[in-house]
Amino acid sequence: MASVPPETPAQSATPDGTPTPSPDPEAVTKFNFLKQVRSARNNPFVKARPSLTRESSTAELFSRENSSTDFFQNSRLNLFETAPKPEATNQSYAKGVSFIGWHQRTKLERVLLILIAALLLAVLLTTSLLLAMRGPSYLPVPPCYQPEPKEASSVCLSSSCIYTASEVIRALDETQDPCNDFYEFACGGWIRNNPIPEGKSTWGIFSNIELQNQLTIRYALEKVNTTDNTDAEAKARIYYDACIDTNETIEKLGEKPLVNIIKKLGGWHILPSTMIKQPKFDLQKLLQDVQNSYNLGGLFNWAVTEDDRNSSKHVIVLDQGGLNLPTRDNYLNKTAHKKVLDAYLDYMTRVCVLLGANKTEARSQMSKVIQFETELANITTPSEERRDEEGLYNPYTIRQWQKEAPFLNWTMFFNDAFKLVNRTIPDTERIVVYAPEYFRNLTKVIRRYSKTEDDQKTLTSYMMWQVSRSLSTYLSKSFRDATKILRKALFGSEGTEESWRYCVTDTNNAIGFAVGAMFVREVFHGEAKTQGEIMIDNIRNAFKRNLKNLDWMDSETREAAETKADAITDMIGFPDYILHKDELNKQYEELQVKPNEYFDNNIAFNVFSLKNDLKKLDQPVNKTKWGMTPSTVNAYYTPTKNQIVFPAGILQLPFYDGDNPKCVNYGAMGVVMGHELTHAFDDQGREYDRFGNLNKWWNNATIARFKKRAECIQKQYSDYSVDGQHLNGKQTLGENIADNGGLKASFHAYLDYSSSKDTAVNLTLPGLKYNHRQLFFISFAQVWCSAMTKESTKMQIEKDDHTVAKYRVIGPISNLKEFSDEFHCPIGSKMNPKHKCEVW
Ligand SMILES: [Zn+2]
Numbered sequence: 145m146a147s148v149p150p151e152t153p154a155q156s157a158t159p160d161g162t163p164t165p166s167p168d169p170e171a172v173t174k175f176n177f178l179k180q181v182r183s184a185r186n187n188p189f190v191k192a193r194p195s196l197t198r199e200s201s202t203a204e205l206f207s208r209e210n211s212s213t214d215f216f217q218n219s220r221l222n223l224f225e226t227a228p229k230p231e232a233t234n235q236s237y238a239k240g241v242s243f244i245g246w247h248q249r250t251k252l253e254r255v256l257l258i259l260i261a262a263l264l265l266a267v268l269l270t271t272s273l274l275l276a277m278r279g280p281s282y283l284p285v286p287p288c289y290q291p292e293p294k295e296a297s298s299v300c301l302s303s304s305c306i307y308t309a310s311e312v313i314r315a316l317d318e319t320q321d322p323c324n325d326f327y328e329f330a331c332g333g334w335i336r337n338n339p340i341p342e343g344k345s346t347w348g349i350f351s352n353i354e355l356q357n358q359l360t361i362r363y364a365l366e367k368v369n370t371t372d373n374t375d376a377e378a379k380a381r382i383y384y385d386a387c388i389d390t391n392e393t394i395e396k397l398g399e400k401p402l403v404n405i406i407k408k409l410g411g412w413h414i415l416p417s418t419m420i421k422q423p424k425f426d427l428q429k430l431l432q433d434v435q436n437s438y439n440l441g442g443l444f445n446w447a448v449t450e451d452d453r454n455s456s457k458h459v460i461v462l463d464q465g466g467l468n469l470p471t472r473d474n475y476l477n478k479t480a481h482k483k484v485l486d487a488y489l490d491y492m493t494r495v496c497v498l499l500g501a502n503k504t505e506a507r508s509q510m511s512k513v514i515q516f517e518t519e520l521a522n523i524t525t526p527s528e529e530r531r532d533e534e535g536l537y538n539p540y541t542i543r544q545w546q547k548e549a550p551f552l553n554w555t556m557f558f559n560d561a562f563k564l565v566n567r568t569i570p571d572t573e574r575i576v577v578y579a580p581e582y583f584r585n586l587t588k589v590i591r592r593y594s595k596t597e598d599d600q601k602t603l604t605s606y607m608m609w610q611v612s613r614s615l616s617t618y619l620s621k622s623f624r625d626a627t628k629i630l631r632k633a634l635f636g637s638e639g640t641e642e643s644w645r646y647c648v649t650d651t652n653n654a655i656g657f658a659v660g661a662m663f664v665r666e667v668f669h670g671e672a673k674t675q676g677e678i679m680i681d682n683i684r685n686a687f688k689r690n691l692k693n694l695d696w697m698d699s700e701t702r703e704a705a706e707t708k709a710d711a712i713t714d715m716i717g718f719p720d721y722i723l724h725k726d727e728l729n730k731q732y733e734e735l736q737v738k739p740n741e742y743f744d745n746n747i748a749f750n751v752f753s754l755k756n757d758l759k760k761l762d763q764p765v766n767k768t769k770w771g772m773t774p775s776t777v778n779a780y781y782t783p784t785k786n787q788i789v790f791p792a793g794i795l796q797l798p799f800y801d802g803d804n805p806k807c808v809n810y811g812a813m814g815v816v817m818g819h820e821l822t823h824a825f826d827d828q829g830r831e832y833d834r835f836g837n838l839n840k841w842w843n844n845a846t847i848a849r850f851k852k853r854a855e856c857i858q859k860q861y862s863d864y865s866v867d868g869q870h871l872n873g874k875q876t877l878g879e880n881i882a883d884n885g886g887l888k889a890s891f892h893a894y895l896d897y898s899s900s901k902d903t904a905v906n907l908t909l910p911g912l913k914y915n916h917r918q919l920f921f922i923s924f925a926q927v928w929c930s931a932m933t934k935e936s937t938k939m940q941i942e943k944d945d946h947t948v949a950k951y952r953v954i955g956p957i958s959n960l961k962e963f964s965d966e967f968h969c970p971i972g973s974k975m976n977p978k979h980k981c982e983v984w
Contacts, residue, residue, distance in 0.1 A: 298906065298907060298908060299908055299909070300803075300804070300907040301910060303803075304797075305803065312912060312923070314334065315331055315333050315349070315926050315929055316330060317331070317333045317336070322967045322975065323967060323969035323970065323973040323974065324973060324975065325954070325975075326953060326954060326963075327949075330925035331929035331930075335929065335931055338929075339931070340931050342637075342640070343639060343640035345932065345935065345936040346635075346930065346931070346932045346933070347931050348930030350777055351930075353777050353797070353798075357775045358645050358649065360663060360667055360775075361652060361659055362648050365380060365384050365651065365659070366381075368381040373736075373737075374729055374733070376658035376661075376728045377728075379732055379737045380655040380658040380659050380662075382745075383651050384647050384648070386737070386745055387646070387742050388643065389742065391740065393742070394619065394742055394743070395620045397743070399619060399620075399623075401618070402616060403500065405438070405611065405615065406418045406499075406608060406611065408433075409430065409433055409607075409611065410423040412604065412605065412608040413604070414496060414501040414605070415496075415501055417500060425597075425603075425604065427552075430607050431443065431557070434611055436560050436561040436564070438611065438747065440615075441466065443466045443520075443586065443590075444462060444465045444466055444582070444586065445463045447461055448460055449461050450765050450785070451576065451784075452537055452576070452838040453537065453837055453838050455784040455837050456764055456765050458760045458761050458763065459761075460576070460761065461576045462545075463579055464523075464524050464578070466517075466520050467520055467521055468613060469488060470634065470942075470943050472522075473521075476518070476521050484633045486633070487632065487634075488514065489511060490629050490630075491630040492506075492513070492514075492613075493506045494626040495623065495626050496510065498622055498623055499616075509601070513605050513609050515602075516602050517606070519589050520586075525579060527945070528872060528874040528875035530578075530579075531828055532828075532831075533783075533832070534838060534840075536578040537578075539575070540575055540576075540577060541573065541575070542555055542558065542570075542572070543555075545575060546571070548580060548584060549584060551590040564751075564758055565755060565759050567758070567761065567762070615743070628640075633935070635936045635939065636936055637936075652775060653773075654746075655735070655737075656774075656775075657722050657731060657774070659775065661723060661728060661774075663774050664717065664722070665723075668717055668795070672716075672800060672802060675809075676717070676800075676817075677714070677716065679813065679814055679817060680714050680817050682897060684709055684710070684821060684889075686889045686893035687818065687821055688706050688710075690984065694982075694984070696846065696852075698845065701841070704834075708786065708824060708825075709821070709824070713786065715768070715787065716789075717790070717792045717795065718774035718792050719768065735748060736748050737749075767785050770789065772791050773791065774793065775791070775792065775793045776791045777791075777793045777796075778791065779791070779794055779820050780820065781821070781823035783823075783831075783836060786824060786832065786834055790816070795813070799812045799816065799927065800813040805906070806898070806906070806907070807916040807919045807923065808919060808920075810890050810923075811890070811894075811920040811921060811922070811923030814893060815886045815887050815890045816886070817890065818885060818887065818890040818893075819882045820882070822889065825984055826879075827854055827877050853982065853983045854877060854983055857880050857881060857884065857981045858874055858877050858880075859873060860955065860959075861877075861880050861951065864947075864951045864955070866937055866950070867938070869937075871941055871947060871948065872942075875944075876946060879945050880947055883947070883956045884960075884982070884984070885984035886956075887924060887960060888962075888984070889984075891962055898917075915966075921957065924953070928949040928952055928953050929949075930949045932949075957975060958975050960980075961976075961980070963976075964976035
């Protein structure tokens with residue numbers, strides 16, 4: 145998805161820098177299906193120590209907001225199957241006609257269709273009535289409808305199909321010409337009926353699943369009734385209860401927990417009560433204490449992660465980082481971002497005042513911190529120029545590295561960190577640096593700032609602000625409310641939600657696999673795993689078969705590509721170990737959580753994450769470790785593992801339902817699967833071989849032809865614009881290649897399925913005049929029905945590797961001839977341009 149996403153506050157991170165909720169930072173989730181999938185821990189803006197990311201280090205500032213207004217009904221109740229006859233396959237799209245091919249139907253068919261329409265209407269009326277009576281938390285119950293079991297029909301009449309059909313109908317806007325704007329056609333009805341709820345900045349069809357998942361988790365968490373503190377699920381419950389704070393401990397403590405930490409760090413001059421003794425300025429010590437004792441960020445990012453050139457091993461990786469606003473542009477383009485910069489200063493000042501600072505002094509000091517962050521922004525490379533993974537890989541020994549970036553004693557720095565796991569780091573230790581130029585320039589900036597006492601104070605304030613910004617979200621409500629100032633400027637909404645939703649998300653981010661065990665017990669059905677495997681195999685086969693049609697590939701590279709596609713491993717649903725209590729408890733053995741100690745629980749979590757991360761240095765890479773928790777509504781591809789992963793959270797409506805027609809499942813979930821699979825061959829993924837190692841396995845001439853094809857996609861998307869702002873085709877290239885390849889592979893896989901002799905029938909949905917192939921495309925597009933504030937749209941265009949929703953639909957379908965064939969779009973119409981782009 146708009147390539148967005150993150151990892152633990154400790155070290156590992158997704159390429160877009162979103163922190164993964166997993167307490168185990170092992171998996172570096174590189175390419176996510178969705179934008180800002182997981183919310184950063186606690187703070188909507190920030191996670192503890194910025195995770196290592198190849199894009200701008202601030203991607204973790206974004207989180208998908210969760211709504212509190214409405215619930216989506218996930219109808220998984222048991223349904224009957226009709227015994228339908230094969231559908232006529234050559235029906236054409238005809239605007240304004242309710243049932244295609246009416247006159248070609250037999251009398252019996254017409255009677256049946258009328259009956260179906262009447263039943264559907266009755267269901268819709270009943271549903272609406274119940275919704276009106278019971279309010280937004282109503283979970284519809286499927287109707288007691290029994291079809292004539294012996295009658296053949298190509299229409300699926302299960303309750304799940306009827307429910308899905310009504311959702312599809314309500315989202316469509318059939319006054320729009322699908323050949324002119326397929327997104328408006330598929331989503332116009334939904335957009336009209338779904339204004340962005342108060343407090344949200346984005347709202348989409350699958351916001352509902354996230355809301356429903358939160359409700360499920362809350363219900364499960366509140367059922368846990370043991371206080372056995374060796375039990376992982378009990379730890380999650382204790383953590384959640386401390387966050388909910390029914391006895392108002394957090395409120396009573398106010399600013400104290402954070403002020404105590406600032407004291408331990410040597411004090412901050414704008415908070416006189418923290419200055420126990422006049423400390424000598426020592427950046428090395430301050431940085432070590434902040435990063436290595438509390439696992440918080442500052443100046444740069446580092447992590448223990450898979451070695452790109454030897455993906456079975458781990459290595460220490462250093463990268464640029466240290467900005468607190470989402471993009472470098474926020475600092476550098478002062479005119480366009482004045483509102484954000486003003487809000488940032490107000491927010492910083494507010495937090496400092498809440499901690500006890502004088503307002504005037506705080507404001508003046510924080511202006512200097514913004515100036516310093518602007519210096520960092522200036523030496524930060526934009527993400528669109530960091531897409532060549534080979535170019536990012538710069539190995540050094542620590543001894544060599546010391547000469548490149550002498551502002552720190554690196555041996556001392558790493559030994560300080562690794563003392564947590566009793567490991568020494570010799571200066572011969574090999575490290576990989578993704579941004580050497582950044583560190584050379586950082587050395588110059590730090591030298592300049594170390595000269596006067598005034599500038600040293602700015603550096604101290606920058607570090608103390610890193611600590612305050614991260615940890616203030618674990619304090620009382622007034623601190624959390626302060627973030628609204630910045631949120632509003634960045635996203636156009638304050639991001640308000642009920643506290644239990646905040647705490648559910650927070651608990652899932654901290655102890656996500658224990659929460660995941662509860663989640664899958666409540667909602668996950670095993671057959672989704674089996675069906676998912678079958679779909680992945682079909683899509684992989686369709687992708688491989690298509691390689692033969694690509695005349696830009698030489699035969700040797702094509703063969704290697706087939707081998708790589710075959711070698712892609714997949715994980716669906718959840719890791720099995722979470723249902724084995726002992727193994728799950730062992731994972732969280734070293735995490736201590738206590739009742740009524742929300743702030744300290746978070747400090748404990750930070751240290752726990754750091755420790756897990758550091759331990760990996762001497763361990764082989766565990767290829768079965770998950771980088772997303774089971775309830776996450778997202779998916780990812782990890783190039784170093786050559787692996788695609790689909791958590792249980794996404795295997796739900798509108799993406800998947802075992803009782804829905806296959807065309808609906810392939811259009812939604814199948815395209816997600818194809819998307820992740822294609823990431824293995826996008827502009828970044830293609831640089832890794834089938835073992836997950838950065839290694840050139842392509843012939844040069846083929847690489848040149850690939851680049852030419854990719855340029856076509858880059859230009860196509862750069863020509864699109866929203867609110868007068870052009871999309872960034874370079875930054876979103878990998879995601880767009882994946883979107884295009886994913887749609888094609890899934891459509892072809894579906895065609896294979898529907899034409900196979902084992903397929904009794906290609907079911908379609910009742911009440912709709914579209915054939916099953918047309919429904920495939922409608923189902924694909926409707927996943928993206930969504931609305932965003934102007935601010936959020938601007939932010940997504942500037943920051944995200946995922947294209948905005950509308951063009952995630954329009955881009956791929958206008959490149960796919962098969963779409964235009966199905967909807968009879970004339971050549972030259974907007975959805976069927978003469979000139980098309982194709983990579984995979
Ligand atoms: Zn993606």
